[in-house]
Amino acid sequence: MADGSIGLWTVPLAVLGGAIRVSTPFLFVSLGECITERSGRINLGLEGTLVMGAMSAYGISYLTGSPWLGVLAAGITGALLGALHAGICSLPRVNDVAVGIALMLFGTGLAFYLGKPLIEPTAPRLPAIDFGWWSDIPQLRAALRVNVLFLIGVVLAPILYWAFRTTRWGLLIRTAGESSDAARAMGHSVLLIRLRATMVGGFLAGIGGSFLSLFYPGSWNEGLSSGQGITAVALVIFARWDPLLCLWASLAFGGAAALGPALQSVGVTSGYHLFNAAPYILTLAIMIVTCSPKRTLTGAPAELSITR
Amino acid sequence: MTSEAADSAEAVGAVAPAADPGFLQRYGGTIEYVLIPGAALAGALVVFGIFVMLFGKNPLDLYFYMYQGAFGTWFSWQNTLTRAAPLILTALCTALPAQLGMVIIGGEGALLIGALSATSAALLLQGMPPLVVQVAMVVAGVIGGGLWIMLAGGLRQYRGVNETISSLLLVYIALAILNHLVEGMMRDPASLNKPSTREIGAANMIGSIPGTDVHWGLVFGLIAAIAAYILIYHTVFGFAARVAGGNIRAAKIVGLGVSKLILTICFLAGGAAGLAGMVEVAAVQGRTNANLAAGYGFTGILVAFLARQNPLAIIPVAILLGGISASGGLLQRRLGLPDASVLVLQGIIFVFVLASDALYGRIGFLKGKS
Numbered sequence: 288m289a290d291g292s293i294g295l296w297t298v299p300l301a302v303l304g305g306a307i308r309v310s311t312p313f314l315f316v317s318l319g320e321c322i323t324e325r326s327g328r329i330n331l332g333l334e335g336t337l338v339m340g341a342m343s344a345y346g347i348s349y350l351t352g353s354p355w356l357g358v359l360a361a362g363i364t365g366a367l368l369g370a371l372h373a374g375i376c377s378l379p380r381v382n383d384v385a386v387g388i389a390l391m392l393f394g395t396g397l398a399f400y401l402g403k404p405l406i407e408p409t410a411p412r413l414p415a416i417d418f419g420w421w422s423d424i425p426q427l428r429a430a431l432r433v434n435v436l437f438l439i440g441v442v443l444a445p446i447l448y449w450a451f452r453t454t455r456w457g458l459l460i461r462t463a464g465e466s467s468d469a470a471r472a473m474g475h476s477v478l479l480i481r482l483r484a485t486m487v488g489g490f491l492a493g494i495g496g497s498f499l500s501l502f503y504p505g506s507w508n509e510g511l512s513s514g515q516g517i518t519a520v521a522l523v524i525f526a527r528w529d530p531l532l533c534l535w536a537s538l539a540f541g542g543a544a545a546l547g548p549a550l551q552s553v554g555v556t557s558g559y560h561l562f563n564a565a566p567y568i569l570t571l572a573i574m575i576v577t578c579s580p581k582r583t584l585t586g587a588p589a590e591l592s593i594t595r
Numbered sequence: 596m597t598s599e600a601a602d603s604a605e606a607v608g609a610v611a612p613a614a615d616p617g618f619l620q621r622y623g624g625t626i627e628y629v630l631i632p633g634a635a636l637a638g639a640l641v642v643f644g645i646f647v648m649l650f651g652k653n654p655l656d657l658y659f660y661m662y663q664g665a666f667g668t669w670f671s672w673q674n675t676l677t678r679a680a681p682l683i684l685t686a687l688c689t690a691l692p693a694q695l696g697m698v699i700i701g702g703e704g705a706l707l708i709g710a711l712s713a714t715s716a717a718l719l720l721q722g723m724p725p726l727v728v729q730v731a732m733v734v735a736g737v738i739g740g741g742l743w744i745m746l747a748g749g750l751r752q753y754r755g756v757n758e759t760i761s762s763l764l765l766v767y768i769a770l771a772i773l774n775h776l777v778e779g780m781m782r783d784p785a786s787l788n789k790p791s792t793r794e795i796g797a798a799n800m801i802g803s804i805p806g807t808d809v810h811w812g813l814v815f816g817l818i819a820a821i822a823a824y825i826l827i828y829h830t831v832f833g834f835a836a837r838v839a840g841g842n843i844r845a846a847k848i849v850g851l852g853v854s855k856l857i858l859t860i861c862f863l864a865g866g867a868a869g870l871a872g873m874v875e876v877a878a879v880q881g882r883t884n885a886n887l888a889a890g891y892g893f894t895g896i897l898v899a900f901l902a903r904q905n906p907l908a909i910i911p912v913a914i915l916l917g918g919i920s921a922s923g924g925l926l927q928r929r930l931g932l933p934d935a936s937v938l939v940l941q942g943i944i945f946v947f948v949l950a951s952d953a954l955y956g957r958i959g960f961l962k963g964k965s
Contacts, residue, residue, distance in 0.1 A: 331759070375946065378953035384698050384759055386949050388896060393942025399935035514767045521760045557779065564771030567764045571756075580755035 297426055298549045304430030305545015306538045307437060308503045312337060312512075314440040314537040315495030316519035318447060319488035321530055323369075324523055325451065326484035327464035327477075327590030330372050331387025333492040334516030335394020336365045340496025342402040345507040349410035357410070358436070358497045365493020366486040368394055373485040377478040383592060391517075405507045413501045434502045436494065440534075443491075447530035460484050464588030492516065514567060521570045525577045527586035543569050627955060628908075632901055635951040636915075639944040646939065652930050660929050664922025671921060676809045677879075679917030681706070683816030684871035685895025686902065686909045687823055688744065691864040692758070693904040694827055695857060696840040701747060701762025702868040703892025704769035705740035709869025710876045711773055712739030714883040715781075717795035717876075728799045732873050740869015741862040743769065748861030752854050770888055777884050791884035801877045812874030816913070819867050823906035826863075836860055868892060890938075894920065897945050916941070 316333050323330045340361035348357030372390055376383045416438075419431030451457040462470040463480040470477050499515075500507045522540065526532035547562030578584065644654030665675050688702035716735035720728045747765060750756040776792075783793040801811045827833035836856050839846035846853055875887055898916055902908035923937040 371946075375950045378950055380955065381949055381952050385900060386946070388698075388700055388759075389900075389942065389945035389949055392893060392897065392938065393946055396935055396938025396940075396942045400933050400939045403933040403935065514764070517760065517763050521757075521764065524757070524760070558775065560771045560774040560778065564768050567767045567771075571750075571761060571764050571768070574756045574761065575750060575754050578755040578757075580751075580753060 295553060297553050298546075300424075300426045300430050301549030301552060302542045302545050304426075304432075305549065306542035307430070307433055308541065309544045310537040310541025311434065311437045311440055311498045311502075312495040312515050313519045313522060313540045314437070314444070314534060315498070316492045316516055317522045317526065317533040317537055318440065318443060318530055319365075319491030319495070320520050320523045321447065321488075321526070321528055321533055322460065322491070323481075323485045323488035324591055325464045325528055325588055326460045326481045327467060327588050328373070328376060328383050328481050328485060329387065329520070329591060330369065330390075330485055330488060331384060331517065331520060332368065332372055332390030332394060333387075333488070333520060334512065334514065335391040335398070336368045336489050336492040337394075337496040337499070337516040338398040338512050339368060339394045340365050340493030341500035341511050342398040342405065342496075342507060343493070344497030345410050345500040346402070346405050348412075348501055349405065349408055352411055354411050354413045354501050357501055358413070358494055361493040361497035362490040363493070365489035365491070365496070367489070368493075369486040369489025370482065372489070373478075373482040376485075377482070399509050402507055402509070406509075409506070410501070412505050413498075415502070434498065436498050436502065440537075444530045444534040451530070461588070464590050467590055492519075495519075518566055518570050521574060524584070525570075525573045527584065528588065529586065540566050540569065627958065628903060628905075630958075631951050631954050632903070632948060635947040636901075636944060639940070639947040642947070643940045643943050646943075647930075647932065647936070650932075652932065656930060657926070657932075660925050661919065661922040664925030665918030671918075671925075673808045674921040675914060675918040676813050677917075678920050679913040680810065680812035680816045681871040681875055681891040682895055682898050682913035682917055683813075683820050683909055684867045684874070685892045686898035686913055687819060687867035687895075687906060688740075688864045688892070689896050689899035690902065690904040690906055690909060691823060691827075691860050691867070692744075692748070693899065694833070694836045694840050695860055696843070697748070697751065697857070697861075698759045699744060699747060699762045699861070699864060700759055700896050701744060701765045701892070702864075702871075702895045703888065703890070704762070704766035705743045705865040705868035706872040706875070706892050707766075707769040707773050707887055708743045709736035709740035709866075709872030710883050710887050711776065711872070712736055712869065713873035713876050714792050714795060717799055718781075718793060721796065725798045728795075729801060729877065732795075732799075732877055733870065736869040736873030736876075737866035738869070740872060741864075741866035744865025744868070745858055745862045748857045752857045766892065770885075773883065773887070774885060781883070783882070786884070789884055789886075791882045794882045795876065797881075799877065800881060801874070810874070810878035812871075812878050815870060815874060817910065819870065820906045820910050823863070823867070827906060832856075832859075868895070871895075894941060897941055897948075900945065901948050 316337060320330065320333055343364040344357035344361035347360035348354045368390060372386055375381055375386050413434055413436065415432040415434050418433050419428035422428055451461060459475060459480055463477045467477040470480065499511050522536045523533060526536045543565040546565050547559055550562055551559055644657060647657050648654050664671050666672060685702040685706060688705055689699055692699040713732040713736035716731040717728050720731055743765060744762065747758045747762040750761050751758040778790045781792045782790050803810050827836065835851050839851055839853050839856050843853065871891060872887065876883055880886060894916055898909055898912050902912040919940060920937050923934055926932045926936055927934055
């Protein structure tokens with residue numbers, strides 16, 4: 288692929304392409320989790336939701352021939368898993384972190400079970416928009432082949448930012464997350480608000496999964512997601528529950544995740560696995576730098592169990 | 596929600612007050628801890644039966660083959676116990692920190708690091724007497740796994756990093772380190788298709804319990820679980836840990852060294868999972884490669900929750916779940932179910948067990964009169 292003309296420039300270009308391509312699942316999961324956590328509950332099960340979303344999107348796209356129906360199916364599957372999480376969490380004395388872990392295992396297991404017959408066939412993929420048509424450099428053109436879902440995610444981030452600040456729904460979610468007593472005193476059901484917030488969060492995470500199977504890497508297999516879901520949950524924490532910061536953080540993560548394959552393509556193969564672990568190491572490093580034992584994080588919803 | 600987690604962790608120790616020592620009043624709490632998880636398990640099996648029925652299989656066949664594959668013959672018993680051994684150890688990795696109110700889910704990572712450390716020790720000491728090598732492997736495995744989880748505990752204590760997320764991230768980092776080393780500097784050039792380290796040598800394997808095919812790892816697991824039980828419920832250290840888990844502020848006020856408690860407990864927890872890694876190398880695989888990431892660390896989380904974080908209860912629960920995973924092969928061959936069906940069943944059990952937390956203290960006839 289590299290004809291030598293651009294040499295090591297392949298690496299930054301691939302990282303740029305990766306930042307756009309690989310970041311999309313991170314972006315959707317983190318935006319979804321942002322909504323859920325703002326309502327005062329954490330859903331660690333989004334890793335399972337991501338894998339279920341990827342599987343159902345691929346299956347529906349294969350059966351119907353329409354990748355967009357696949358995306359929708361992934362979203363609905365995610366919302367159902369979100370409803371399951373919220374339903375169990377609304378029982379008394381049930382711990383939301385533990386339920387998340389359970390749904391992570393359940394979602395992955397169910398996806399592997401139902402997805403067994405989908406490993407062989409090829410399903411129609413999502414189309415890409417070519418933003419690099421003006422360039423002669425194939426690597427740059429490859430980097431700028433952008434998927435519509437990425438654009439939707441980019442638009443969604445500022446919309447959510449705005450919605451949290453100004454809309455009725457945004458305020459209700461934040462009230463439930465800051466003080467469930469206040470929300471109850473206003474006559475709203477906290478459980479219902481959290482149910483909806485978790486379902487919307489699951490819907491977005493499911494769509495993030497559909498990107499994995501229908502665009503990049505663009506097939507269904509059991510190694511499709513390795514921790515992207517949980518990384519995205521961690522990402523929300525250091526994005527300070529701010530949808531706009533989630534967008535930047537996701538882009539940084541996508542770039543980090545693309546580093547391993549990019550270096551491999553120019554012949555640096557020695558630390559391949561270590562470079563692949565870059566997003567996890569980056570998450571951990573950022574959490575170490577930004578967290579503090581002495582104070583709660585700024586911007587943290589007061590009802591959230593994980594930050595207390 | 597943290598207080599709720601602490602409630603249940605605390606409740607394990609505190610059995611109902613014995614003002615009027617009627618039977619139910621004395622044992623009602625204990626009966627609850629058997630009855631409710633048992634009912635949750637039964638409910639999960641029924642739902643799983645319905646699930647396979649949707650795929651045109653007979654649920655009665657399913658239960659029959661599950662029983663056959665898990666406990667039906669001496670052969671399946673041995674298979675079950677072999678799988679239970681690492682599960683006991685990885686469950687301790689979740690159950691010990693739970694006494695402090697911490698949710699550690701990174702047992703898989705500590706298992707991999709423990710396996711890697713144990714293998715390194717064995718390869719460095721080639722030519723020494725087997726007993727020396729084996730003891731060194733145990734020490735290396737425990738220290739490797741222990742430090743790995745202690746890292747998560749330390750980050751929580753000194754940097755306020757959430758231990759649930761950091762321990763899970765460490766699983767992926769551990770896997771990357773393992774792959775890096777077995778494909779790089781530790782690779783045996785003879786392992787072509789499946790990059791692996793060199794073998795630790797047949798003489799250094801820990802072998803089977805006489806008269807069985809079950810390896811000594813099961814004994815390691817039993818000893819570790821009993822030791823953990825004594826540590827938590829019958830020592831001052833364990834009492835301090837449970838106090839800190841119930842109310843961290845009270846613990847600080849009475850002058851308990853919370854940092855030391857967290858680091859020690861996390862080291863022991865990781866050490867248990869690291870020992871599981873050592874056992875898998877020294878009794879099953881004979882070398883380190885990616886096969887070790889078989890999910891024992893994740894199933895261990897389920898075992899710990901089903902056992903309500905009680906180290907003694909972990910033993911029967913690990914045997915039960917070892918049985919479920921042992922029956923996977925038979926379900927695949929006889930019913931044509933995919934290998935992931937065991938994962939689905941584990942997920943359903945986990946969901947039911949957590950939902951059943953809502954039932955404690957609510958079953959009328961167990962309350963007695965007070």
